[in-house]
Amino acid sequence: xxxxxxKTTKRLxxxxxAALALFAFTERAEAQQILLTGPLAGAPAxxxxxxxxxxxxEVAPAVSFSLLDEYQRTILVGARLNYHFTDWxxxxxxxxxxxxxxxxxxSEQIQEVNAQRRAEDAAVQAATGNPAFMQRATQLTAxxxxxxxxxxxxxxxxxxxxxxxxxxxxxxLALFQSIYLDTDLYFFGGPAFVGLxxxxxxxxxxxxxxxxxxxxxxxxxxxxxxxxxNKWSALGFEYRALPFAWNxxxxxTAGGGKDKKFPDNKITNDDRQFNFNQVxxxxxxxxxxxxxKTSE
Amino acid sequence: xxxxxxGLLVAVALGIFPAQxxxxxxxxxxxxxxxxxxxxxxxxxxxxxxxxxxxxxxAAAAEAAPAAGDxxxxxxxxxxxxxxxxxxxxxxxxxxxxxxxxxxxxxxAARPLKEQIFAVQQAYALxxxxxxxxxxxxxxxxxxxxxxxxxxxxxxxxxxxxxAIGVNGQYYSPFNVDKDFNAQVRRAARVAVPLTEYxxxxxxxxxxxxxxxxxxxxxxxxxxxxxYVVGGxxxxxxxxxxxxxxxxxxxxxxxxLAFNAGIGLRIFxxxxxxxxxxxxxxxxxxxxxxxxxxxxxxNGPNGAGNPSTWYGxxxxxxNVQAQLGAAIFIPFSFDYRLPK
Numbered sequence: 001x002x003x004x005x006x007k008t009t010k011r012l013x014x015x016x017x018a019a020l021a022l023f024a025f026t027e028r029a030e031a032q033q034i035l036l037t038g039p040l041a042g043a044p045a046x047x048x049x050x051x052x053x054x055x056x057x058e059v060a061p062a063v064s065f066s067l068l069d070e071y072q073r074t075i076l077v078g079a080r081l082n083y084h085f086t087d088w089x090x091x092x093x094x095x096x097x098x099x100x101x102x103x104x105x106x107s108e109q110i111q112e113v114n115a116q117r118r119a120e121d122a123a124v125q126a127a128t129g130n131p132a133f134m135q136r137a138t139q140l141t142a143x144x145x146x147x148x149x150x151x152x153x154x155x156x157x158x159x160x161x162x163x164x165x166x167x168x169x170x171x172x173l174a175l176f177q178s179i180y181l182d183t184d185l186y187f188f189g190g191p192a193f194v195g196l197x198x199x200x201x202x203x204x205x206x207x208x209x210x211x212x213x214x215x216x217x218x219x220x221x222x223x224x225x226x227x228x229x230n231k232w233s234a235l236g237f238e239y240r241a242l243p244f245a246w247n248x249x250x251x252x253t254a255g256g257g258k259d260k261k262f263p264d265n266k267i268t269n270d271d272r273q274f275n276f277n278q279v280x281x282x283x284x285x286x287x288x289x290x291x292x293k294t295s296e
Numbered sequence: 297x298x299x300x301x302x303g304l305l306v307a308v309a310l311g312i313f314p315a316q317x318x319x320x321x322x323x324x325x326x327x328x329x330x331x332x333x334x335x336x337x338x339x340x341x342x343x344x345x346x347x348x349x350x351x352x353x354x355a356a357a358a359e360a361a362p363a364a365g366d367x368x369x370x371x372x373x374x375x376x377x378x379x380x381x382x383x384x385x386x387x388x389x390x391x392x393x394x395x396x397x398x399x400x401x402x403x404x405a406a407r408p409l410k411e412q413i414f415a416v417q418q419a420y421a422l423x424x425x426x427x428x429x430x431x432x433x434x435x436x437x438x439x440x441x442x443x444x445x446x447x448x449x450x451x452x453x454x455x456x457x458x459x460a461i462g463v464n465g466q467y468y469s470p471f472n473v474d475k476d477f478n479a480q481v482r483r484a485a486r487v488a489v490p491l492t493e494y495x496x497x498x499x500x501x502x503x504x505x506x507x508x509x510x511x512x513x514x515x516x517x518x519x520x521x522x523x524y525v526v527g528g529x530x531x532x533x534x535x536x537x538x539x540x541x542x543x544x545x546x547x548x549x550x551x552x553l554a555f556n557a558g559i560g561l562r563i564f565x566x567x568x569x570x571x572x573x574x575x576x577x578x579x580x581x582x583x584x585x586x587x588x589x590x591x592x593x594x595n596g597p598n599g600a601g602n603p604s605t606w607y608g609x610x611x612x613x614x615n616v617q618a619q620l621g622a623a624i625f626i627p628f629s630f631d632y633r634l635p636k
Contacts, residue, residue, distance in 0.1 A: 070440050070477060106440075110485045137486045144484040171511035171518075185511060251484040263483065 049295040050182060052228055052287065053084035053167060060236055062283035064096055071107045071249045072153045075100040080236075080283060082165060090165040094240075097158040103150045111149040118147065143265050144251040146209035152250035154198035156277075157213070159242070161220045163190030173227065182228040192220035192242055199250030202267045209250070218244035224281070232290035236283035245272040419508065420520040421567045422630045423454040430572055432621015434466060437575070438614060442491050442537070443473035448619050452503055460503040464528075466617070468494035474537060482539070490584035490608065491537040494615070495549040497578060499530025499556055520564045527557040532580050532615070536607075541589035544600040554580035560619075568628040574619040582613040 064076040078096025085091070103111075117138050125133045134142070146152050169185040193215055200212040224238030253271050256264030264270075389396035430450035436443055445468075452462030472493040482488055508522035532554040538545035558576025565571070586608035595601040 068437065068440055106481070106489060109489070110481075110487050113485070113487050141484065141486050149485075169511040169513050171509055173507055173509035173523075175507045183509065183511070249481075249484070251480070253480045253484060 049087075051087045051293045051295060052182060052184070052226075052234070053090065054087040054293055056084050056292065057288040058082040058084065058090070058092070058285055059288065060283040060285040062094070062096065062236070062238075062281050064240070064279040064281040066156070067278040067280060069104055069248075071104055072150075072155060073102045073104060074098050074156045074279075075102070076156070076159065076279065078159070080285075087170075088167045090167070091163075092165065093160060093162045095158070095160045098156050101153075101155050103153065107150050107153065110145065114141075114145050114147075114149055142207070143205045143263075143267075146207075146250075152199050152209050152211070154196060154246050154248045154250060156194060157197055158195040159192055161190055161192035163188045163220065184226045185223065186226065187221075187223045189219070189221035192218050194218060194242065194244065196246055198247045198272075199267055201269065205252070205265065205267050211250075216244045216246060218242055226285060231292055232287050234285040234287070236281070236285050238281040238283065240279050240281060242277040242279065243275065244277065245274045247271045247273070248275065419457070420510070421564050421570075421625065422457060422632070423460070423505065423625065424457040426454050426630065427626045428452040428454065428460065428462070428623050429626065430464070430621055430623045432572060432574075432619045434574075434617040434619035436615060437618050438616040441475060441478050441489060442493060443471075443475060444468050444494050444615065444617070445471045445473070446494075446497075446617075448621060450501075452501070458505045460505075462501050462503060463499065464501060465496065465498040466494075467496050469496065472537075478539070488539050488587065490587065491539055492534050492582055492584070492613065493537050495533035495535070497530065497532040497554060497615075499528040499554065499578075501526050501528030501530075501556070522562050522564075524560045524562065525558070526560060526574070526576065527555075529553070529555050532578060534580070534582060536583070536585035538585060538606075540585055540587055541600060541606075544589070545585065545603075545606045547585070547606065550583075552580040552582065554578050562623060567630070568625040570623045570625075572619070572621045572623045574621075576617055576619065578615040578617065580613055580615070581610055583607050583610050 058081065060080040060082075062078055062080055064078070066074040066076075075098070076096035077099040078094065080092060080094045082090040082092030117135060121134055121138055124135075125131050165186050165188040167184050167186040171183055173181045173183050175181070194217075195213065196216055197211050197213050200208075200210040202208045202210070220240060220242050222238060222240035224236055226234045226236050228234040247267070250267070251271070252263045252265060252267055253273060254260055254262065254264075255266055255268045255270035256262040260270050428451070430448070430452070432448045433445065434448045435445050446466040448464060448466050450462060450464035452460040454460040474491065474493075478489065478491065503524050503526045505522050505524040507524075508520070510518055510520045512518050531551040533549045533551045535547040535549045536545075538547060556576050556578045558574055560572060560574035560576075562570045562572050584607070586606055588608075590598055590600040590602075590605045592599045593601070598605060
């Protein structure tokens, strides 16, 4: 037998062995079929399932806290309304208004430096009798920083978000081996209408720190946990993303240069930076009617 | 040709192998049929604990029937023997026709099941006397100026089923990200924000597991999870990023005492492998860069090159990290103390 023939035979036998192995692999994997007999034959997978959501309205007063804010944190107070068509699908809306706007440490630092510069300028103006005097740093920030930096920050004033909710996971939780709660994990998504107040666009912006309102439309999505306390109420914890572009600091960051990535000493739409806005929500969910149904 | 017999042997071995190991797919449906119905609650999921207390409160669940895809390992081996087979009944009838069971299966199917239910059955995955090896990736949640992603490793030993002692570590050094936002703020406001980058972190921790549960997904499969709190003490090696006077300042990493506390969620794929999601806050006292720079050149007592002039105020810093990873429990298997 020549070397070439030997090699060919060797390859052939190897391929045959591999093919045999594959057949052996699939044959038994597909052969398994369970035939349920006895009293449970034909019975549903779960009986007497507590259907916490099916055909019920959900009214959930909620408080939301914004995360990873650069200049200003927002606390939104509102509610979520849902109607659950089935135990796993609901349609509704979340609405909230910005009840509190809290500047971050960065904003406070900027304002502290800003106030100090302006005080120094005022002292020099008084001493020299030159009301137009501005130190170099004040001149360079004249477009960006007004008398009170915290007053020019973009704020989220209200949000309305119609949304579809799916509840694919349900289960229960044992706490300290003594408290047992029904729980579910849900996902939601939809469009969001966000009422914003941000610095008004301007061509000549020195000393012009007027604000204006607008409505931004953005996608919103997230997930949440529900912990059922009793037949008609539950605690909810939810994470929501609201990505859209806005001018959070009221400053000029873009619009100039070849790719519009440099300041142009104007406040324009280009200064709206994309932000992956996020909120954490705590809610108390009330279900109507108060009595849930159970499955067969 | 010498390797051909080996290939054939592999083929034969593969042919034999699946016949034994794959015969239990969806076993929960069939083997639980007898008394495993008693292990279901009204959400259609099996309670999970080894305490074995009786469940008066779950009486409504007594009528529950087993769900598809439920825990086959619990059912297999324990309950298959309880289901009478046709040949067994035939034998009884031959020996003593008077004792021959005469069941109307339709009537039996319609009869409500009133079997005893345990509120808590065997925990799906026992942790006691097992090591847990965690590996994952973490991302900072609270620093809008510098990103601190890092690979994470942790090793825990469970002294009891709910309490563990362990160590963990993160390696930040090559992954710190100075964000564009810093440059924008410096340019727009002429205000410099002191920045810090991290090199590594390590800690000794205690973990407590107060909560566990299970979810039924899409009415078809069940996964078990637990939630834990963790806390400990260790060190973080950190240094300022020179932004005020980068020409003269070159900071070195220094370890700082760091405390940590956090919460985590572990989702079990089987009894030794789980996904882990954790949020933990590492708190340490950070020495920030001085916001003023010396105008005196050189390394003299007050010179710009003297490291003693580089540092400013100290600040209690929170490094909140979200970690996603996997956990492996060793040994892979364990024995329950009680059969139920």
